[in-house]
Each structure stands twice: as C-alpha cells, then as structure tokens.
Amino acid sequence: MFGHIFFCKLKELAHKPWCIGWNLMFPIVLATAFYIGFGNFITDAGELAKVDVAVVEAPETAEPLSASTKTEMTGNPEKTELTAASGETQGFTQLVKELDFLNAHVVSEDEAEKLLAKGEVAGILYAPGAGTDPSDRESGNPSLVVAENGLDQTILSQFVRSYIIQKREVETVMAKSQDPETRQDAVRLISEGMTYGSDDMNLRYSEDETALSEDTGSGHSESSPYMHYFLALIAMACLYGSWLSANVFHGMKADQSELGKRFECAPVSRLTTITASIFAGLIFQILCVTALILFIQYVLGLSFGAPPGLIILISAAGSMAGVSFGVMFGALFGRSSAALTAIPLIFSMACSFLSGLMIGNMQQIVEVKAPWLNRINPAAVLAGGLDELCTYGPGKAYAEDLSVLIVMSVVTMLISSLALRRKSYASL
C-alpha cells in the first residue's frame, strides 16, 4: 500500500505545474540569473581586480593574543620571523598585504573611515585587538566594517570568516596536542591555507595557488568566489521542500480537501497515507535539488570543488529538513490554506536571506549579532555545511552540519507526529 501511494504521489507531483515551476525550474532559473548577473567574474576569477581595503592595526596597548598561539600561528616558515616579531596584529596586517586579491592600505582609524566614506575602500579591516567592538577586541578576532553590500564586501567578509575559523583550529590544536612537532605541523598547514587565503574563499588566483590546492585535496581553489551564492541557492531550493510538503500534507487532511476525505474513507491507516505521500514529496525534492546541483556543475560549468555525491548527500539532508518543517507547519497551522502557503514561503525565504542568498555576508553578520540563529536556521546550516565541504572537504564540520540537519528533521517530525497523534476531526 505504501508503494502504491508513494508512486502515485510521485507521479502526481511530477505533473504538478507549480511543483515543476517552483521546486525545479525556479532555482535553475535563479542559478542561471546568478551566472549571467555575475558575468565574467565567475569564469575569470583569476583576473579579478583587487579589493581595496583599509587595515587598522591595534594600538600598542591593546592586549595581544597568547604567546603560544601568536608564535605557532605563523607556522609557515616564511612568515614566522615577521609575525613572531610583531605580534598578531602585525602578522594579520602582513597577511592581508600578501593576499593577491586585496589591496591593503594600513592607516589610522580616522583615515580609514574617511577612505570608506569616500568609497576608496570597500571596507575597514580591524586587525585582532583593534576592533571598535569590545567583544571583538576581547576575542582577539579581526573585524570588518563596510558601508554597503556588494561583491567586494562579501569577499572581505569571507576572508574574515576564514581567518577566524582557522584561528580557532589553531587554538584547538594547541589545546589538544602536547606533541610539539604535531602542533607545529598542524599550525603550519593551517596557516599556509590562511596565508594564501585563496582556498578559503573559493577564489582562483594564480597558478601557484592552484598548485597548492592540488596538494590539499578536492575542496580547494577550483570554484568561484561567487559560489557562496550558489550554495545559498541550493539551501533555498532544499527549503522549498517545506512548501511542497505543506501542500502535500494539506491535501491529505479530511478537513482541508475532498481528496483528504477520500483517503480517510479508505481502509488505509493515516500514518501510511501521510508517510508515503511525504516520502514521495521528499524524493521529488531531492531529485529537484540534485538537478540543480548537476546543472550548476555541468551546465553552468561551476566547480563546487567537492565530490557531487557528498554535495547531494547534505542537500538531501537539507531537503529532508525542509520537508519536515513543511509537515510541521501543516500539522500546527493546517486549518488555513492561506497560512499553509504563506508560512513555508516566508520560512524558506527568511532562512535563505539569513544564510546569504541575497547579501553574501549576511551569515557572517548573523554570526556576529546572533550566532544561535545560524545554528537553528536550516538554510544557514546547509549553506555552512556546503561551504565547509567545498572549502575543506568532507571533514568534521561537514559531518556536524549533516547531523544537525538530520536532528532538525527528526525533531520537527516528532513535533508533527505529536500534533497529529490520534487526531480526529471536530468539523469538516
């Protein structure tokens, strides 16, 4: 019976114009629009103009990073001497200066603000300990101030994010490993990646850096700096599953549709009917997202820099989360068909917005202002997971994000089943 309902539902969904339009075609059209909109920047990333940025160093009185971190952060032999001598701020400044895609102007804070106001720089990078926000100074993280949103600002934001992530990794290695050689090696590898920066940002700079990326695995350097937008788009497409499942669910309820009444009259348990239908919705959604991923990779020719199978795997988990949220909306707000259209739509668009679909550095802004939001936003988790996968390959962060998405799905399904448990209709 499950199979009978499943295959019929799948066939039904594959013939529904709005399913094909919104869940399959719309993300593909949007991907194409991104591709066209970004133009040559995508394919000619190696020829990108440098981003002008003002760098504000910490005053000498600012509290520096711990001595051990400071020293071992500069594991790259070429950088050791310089950063060890000048502290983390100067190391950071030196790093920024050496990056091919940045044109750093080391200036005072006042001067930086003037440059930003004139539009001569895309943003102000505050070196560790130099930030205007006390929390940034205490954390020892660099911070970024921009006057507007745009591609350059997104690149700067990605750089800051990558720096912070790698710095945390260094600190973790320092804390866990007692073997000085291991620590040194780990720090050297991480700081190499940070120094050359390009791989963190999925940028393609020069043949030298590409060579480096070839050494470090699949998750590096081959993809576009704009790939974050495509990853956020994949996350959005996955969350469109909420819309799909809310609609499927709506059609299964006797108090909402005539078809629902027919299902209730049939000698089939409600659990079987709903599960088979939702599973069909999930498979349909996964197929749509897979089509999107393959379209981006093979039709648009943009490399994710990661095995498609792993991208599809975490996207499938994202689709499952999207579908589960839709079922939960259906279970909790099922009485109103308008609400069942509006809520998943608002949910998917809001989550996508916060994950950086419209504004590239939105996820970083959220990370600073309300980091918990990035933990519960399935689009942010998925986009983050994809980002990690494309940047570092299938590591711990990828597995964590995958797990978080699965846990989200399980929790929302549990809420739904509690809301639906032994539900009978008081009115039709």
Add this chain to the structure above:
Amino acid sequence: MSVETTVKTVCAGQSAADKPQEIIVRIDNLVKRYKEKPAVDHFSLEVRQGEILGLVGPNGSGKTTTINCLLSLLKYDRGEIEIFGKPMHPAARDIKSRIGVVMQNVAVIDELSVYDNIDFFCGLYIRDRALRKKYVEEALDFTNLQEYRKNRPGKLSGGLLRRLNIACGIAHKPKLIIFDEPTVAVDPQSRNAILSGIRRLNEEGATVIYTSHYMEEVEELCSRIVIIDNGHEVADGTVSELKGSLRNRETITVEAKNISEEELSGLKEISHVYDVTFHEGEIEIRCDGGSHNLVHIINYLMEKNIDFGRVNTKLPTLNDVFLEITGKELRD
C-alpha cells in the same frame, strides 16, 4: 408539529411489516454539535440490505454531517453507529474496505489520467493488481469513460467529471455505497446516466444511501426516504407512504373570471374539499382524498352557471411532502 408526528407514526407502522433484510447500517441516537449548536440531534436510522435509501433535507439539516459521522470522518458527541453489524470507528478497516463513497464535491487527482485516478483509488482497497485492473476496466465501462481513459480531469466536462468521481468511489465493488449529492450541477443527460448507474449498482447487490436536494431524483430512485430537518428525522417511509401522509391528496385548479364568496363557500361544502382559494382568476381547490373530485367540482360550477376555462388536476409530489414537512420559508 402535528404533521411530523403523523408522518412518523404512519410510516413506522407501515414499514414495520416488511423487514426481512439484514441491517447494513444502524445509527442510534446520534448527536453531533458544533459548539453548542446541534447539527444532528438524537438521530436514528436503519438501512437494510438492498435498499436505496434517500436521505433528504433542507440545507443545513444535518445530512452531510450524518454521512460524515457514519464514515467516521467526524467525531460525534453521542450515539452509536454500526455498519455490517460492527461498530464503526476511524480504524475499522474491514468495514471501510466494503464501503464506497461518492462525495458531494469531485475528489480526483488533477495530475493523473482518468484511468490512473480510478486505479489509484481502487488500489487503496484492492491490492491484487490483476483484479484491480479488471475492476478499473469495469468501472470505466460502467461510467462510460472508456474513450476518456487517457484524459486528465481538467479536460473533462462537468458531467464526465462527476462520472469519474463515481467511478473512483465504486470501482472496488463496495457493498455499501454512499452518494452525497452526486448530481449537483450536471445536465439532464448526465444525471439520467448517473441515476441509471446507481440503479444498476443496486441491482448488482449494493446497498445505497443517497442524499440529494432534487426531490424528483429521490422519488424516482429511492426505495425508502428519510427526511431530516434540524438534525432529526421528521419522516421515514416509501414515496407512497410519505405522499399518503399528506392531507392534500389532490389539487384542482380552475380558471374563472369571477366567483362570489358564497360560491366559494359552496365549493368547500363538496365532499373531500378542505381548502378553496381564489387568486388572479384562478380557483385552487385542495382535496384530502376521495375519488371523482374533479367531476363533483365541474358539476357544481355548471350548476351555478360559473364561467370557467382550463381545468387542471395535480397529485402531490415528494416535493410537496418535503415542503409541507420542512416548511416553505427560506432557510439560511
């Protein structure tokens, strides 16, 4: 009130005589309230095997609510429902597997073809693929939809859609079929096809519960009729039993230019005439039985030298019974 009491008494007395068939549906003292307003109010009903039961009533009288409670689509406040001798509840799959439902509104999947729709809904009842295929073909033949088997519902006319709706409800050959106003908004040809189809299903052994607003359909189709109003039964019997319960057995209308009050009173004196009115050149005379009423009236008119034109006589219809029992005032 007196009419209701009379109808129920007469019909109960007459139908008690022949109850040889097995009871398929038994509703006992059903109460369903929406908030505090009773939609079904202590309603009881028995449907016997082989019957075509017409469940009729004005809008909001509780017909569809009763059907929904019967099918366990709705939870109810009080009462017992048994189908095929077993208590009906939402998980009673053995009972549900023997019921076919044709809902008031068309409930088909727009994205599937006619064949696939019937196959899908039949498949909810019949697991055996070969048997299901046979049943689907039979349902297509039964509803004359063979030539539309590959069409999607969106390409079908209103009448064909209704037929598809019926095919989806009856393809699995149920023993009890519930039709909830299946002929709403269909043309006379389609309606006739639907009604003859229901008759054939009944002849093949299905027990039918049929709800409708169209009294002529119910009169033509149903072997027994239950009239429900304000959530409770107000009449139960065959068409002739219900008609027999009316005081008005014959209405005679006579075109006349003028008639005096004295002559109208004289008409009332004729045997079996109980009501005479004159309005816009037409005398309307109601009789409560008897035979040769028309002859007696024409004799009287000629005797009094009253000029009259066309004369018409009309026996009561189920519609008259319905209006007399449920009232002529408009409902919400």
